[in-house]
Amino acid sequence: MKKFVNDPKQFVPEMLRGIALANPDTLTYVPEYNLIMRSDAPREDKVSIVQGSGSGHEPAHVMIVGKGMLDAACPGDVFAAPPMDYVYETAKRLASPKGVLLLVNNYTGDRMAFDMGKEMAEAEGIDVRILMIDDDVAVKDSTYTIGRRGVAGNFFVIKAVGAASEQGADMDELVRIGEKVNSVTRTMGVALTACTPPAKGSPLFELGEDEMELGVGIHGEPGRERRKLVSADEIVDELLEAVVTDLPFSSGDRVALMINGLGGTPISELYILFGRAHDQLAEKGITVARSYVNEYCTSLDMAGASVTLVKLDDEIEGLLAAPAEAAIRVF
Amino acid sequence: MKKFVNDPKQFVPEMLRGIALANPDTLTYVPEYNLIMRSDAPREDKVSIVQGSGSGHEPAHVMIVGKGMLDAACPGDVFAAPPMDYVYETAKRLASPKGVLLLVNNYTGDRMAFDMGKEMAEAEGIDVRILMIDDDVAVKDSTYTIGRRGVAGNFFVIKAVGAASEQGADMDELVRIGEKVNSVTRTMGVALTACTPPAKGSPLFELGEDEMELGVGIHGEPGRERRKLVSADEIVDELLEAVVTDLPFSSGDRVALMINGLGGTPISELYILFGRAHDQLAEKGITVARSYVNEYCTSLDMAGASVTLVKLDDEIEGLLAAPAEAAIRVF
Incomplete structure (x- = not known):
């Protein structure tokens, strides 16, 4: 294996720590949940935008947390969905009066983790919505997905929803925008x-x-x-x-x-x-x-x-x- | 070979054309000399900053032409210095009353091409200076270099000189800044x-x-x-x-x-x-x-x-x- 790696088990945490060290003024790292979040999140005046998904797709999504993009990302291990409690803890920490919008690439594992994390957060009164992304035209169903997969096109959904949330759009408006971008x-x-x-x-x-x-x-x-x-x-x-x-x-x-x-x-x-x-x-x-x-x-x-x-x-x-x-x- | 390539001879021109098509408002492409230049260059109020070097090091240098960075880049083929007439033609097209500063990574082939191109341009009365970059500590001399090689650290010389030239610094000042950055x-x-x-x-x-x-x-x-x-x-x-x-x-x-x-x-x-x-x-x-x-x-x-x-x-x-x-x- 021709890679820069120490202990493979520490691959994701070491990467996340590096990201946080390179961005000390703008990002906060919560190691227990692989959570990279904007240091100024949650903000009362905006919906918090969150992506999870597996690691190994960088810069998606941990490296596109920032102003006008994601408020947080809580990835799983390499090619593994985040555990549901990562999603739950992330939603709790990102809870804003305007709500938390979870953007999820359509892979069955991610969908499950986010659905469950959402339920856990809702049980505590947090307003959480999920928006699925499924831009891949290659196959209708695939090895790990029912329906189309969510792939690189998610960047555009994140960019559009991130910009609109920065401008103060409410949850319904963001879901409308996200679904529209995904649909085209x-x-x-x-x-x-x-x-x-x-x-x-x-x-x-x-x-x-x-x-x-x-x-x-x-x-x-x-x-x-x-x-x-x-x-x-x-x-x-x-x-x-x-x-x-x-x-x-x-x-x-x-x-x-x-x-x-x-x-x-x-x-x-x-x-x-x-x-x-x-x-x-x-x-x-x-x-x-x-x-x-x-x-x-x-x-x-x-x-x-x-x-x-x-x-x-x-x-x-x-x-x-x-x-x-x-x-x-x-x- | 697992590459996206058509005719290998067209590798560099096809890449350069792609760069120009992606930046129609800001960049101009002159195919005869592999030249990518800012559409607003040369400007009377600034020294023109130029890099050449071989291709195959992208984003260096053709993808860092822009405001506050290079005014132009005229690369050679993959891992080949640009021919001297590319350097000469580039200097002619970039000639500003404040002069043209050529930034050159210290590889012997590049040094030769830029020295000769400079002489040709000077013969036509263009004020041209060369600034060598040699940041690589690995070896004192190497296969293709006398003295230290110029490698990734050139980004910082370009960034500093590019910013200062944008602020109106004259040639002597830019050479001072570039040499200082290279020295540290x-x-x-x-x-x-x-x-x-x-x-x-x-x-x-x-x-x-x-x-x-x-x-x-x-x-x-x-x-x-x-x-x-x-x-x-x-x-x-x-x-x-x-x-x-x-x-x-x-x-x-x-x-x-x-x-x-x-x-x-x-x-x-x-x-x-x-x-x-x-x-x-x-x-x-x-x-x-x-x-x-x-x-x-x-x-x-x-x-x-x-x-x-x-x-x-x-x-x-x-x-x-x-x-x-x-x-x-x-x-």
Whole structure:
């Protein structure tokens, strides 16, 4: 295993501690619950926005806690949903008079943990709502999911809901916005290599030297098809076609286009995919109004990428353009 | 080769085109010279700041062209210095009454290209200066360098000089600032895997399943020692010790600490290294005042990382904190 790791059991806590040390003025770390929260949360004047999910998808979600984004994240271990008491304790600590909104990627394990954590918090009179995200068009059901999976497109739901909550929107309004963004967001990914969880120490699955997995899930779950590796252009054309025809996106649409790296792919390659996707969309009469090329939701060290489109209207575009801060940053 | 690539010869142009398409309002792309420049450059009221170097180190340097950073970058092919006429043409197009400052990482090939390009531009009356960056403490001379190599620490020179030029500093002042930042910046890196250049299609060197290369160069050049892979803590301790004792940094110092990923290492692991480095510095009485955990200067898809320290004073800290924009971004 070619990784920077000490004790694999401490992989997540050590990472979280590093995040907190790098952001001493803005973030608070509660080790008992893997909880990273804004130091100024909860705030009386805003709904608290929380994401959990498994670890191993960084920067999602522990590195996008910050002003205009999440108020807190309480991840589980690598590729494991957070225990229900993490969700419960997080909801308690984040309880605001305006409520707590839990954003959950649609994986059955996460759904269960958040449903139960929500019930526990509600029993103490905390106003908690759940908003499910399911942007992955690859498969209808999958190994660990009933219904579509929630993948990199969740960034846009978090960004929009985070911005609106910062502007004072109430719970009903935030749920409306989140559901709307989710309803116009579509993603599909591809794996070129498997990923290696620290606790396993070897690749999670086998992928031949000349193979790729089209429609892979963010834990390496099977997608639509295992296929011979082809050129960057052919890959992005296929991903884009699946995404465009699903909503469908059509001529005249304005979109946000995200090329998301899965962890092991350099950003140079992501820009090659971006250029091709941009051309193909232009040919279809679809305008790329906002561009996102980086790692947003990864699968540890997996080489691969996903393509996300969001259909924009003035409201969504305004929320995506609103200022935001997070641990993941350049400057 | 598990990469998103079409024709390897088009790897760099396709990437550059993608960058330009993602930033239509702020960047201009001149394909003939691999030139990415700010659309508002050159400006009469500021010195133009330019970096070249080989490609394959992204986001360095083509993705950090922007307000408060570089005015332009004119990279060569993957791991190849730009041809001298790229440098010359870039200097001509960036010529401002206040001059053109070329920032060059100390690799012999880059030095030659920039020296010759500078001479060609000077012959046409353009005021051009060169500032060399050589922050790598690993080795005194190396395969492709006389003197120390310039590696990830160049980010800090660019950031400081970019901010000062935005504030109107003249050429002499910028050279003073750049030399000062370079003089207090130290870096050392480690490779866990080799990298695969698209044109080669296979790893550039061999590294055993249980081996690492301490002090590796950003093209995979040998460093200090090939050694058995050890824990994250042991690795960062060794890198940090080399960096700290070199300047030396000492108790009472305030520093910027950068953990830079080399391309294939997920950011989760970088934060594990960061946490340990932070602890070790605290033990030595050295305060981390600014934190940088991300990919800044990579080696294609190499798994690995580097540690950079910058000794801060009020002037440097102010320049590092100044606003900046670049293609590499999250929001």
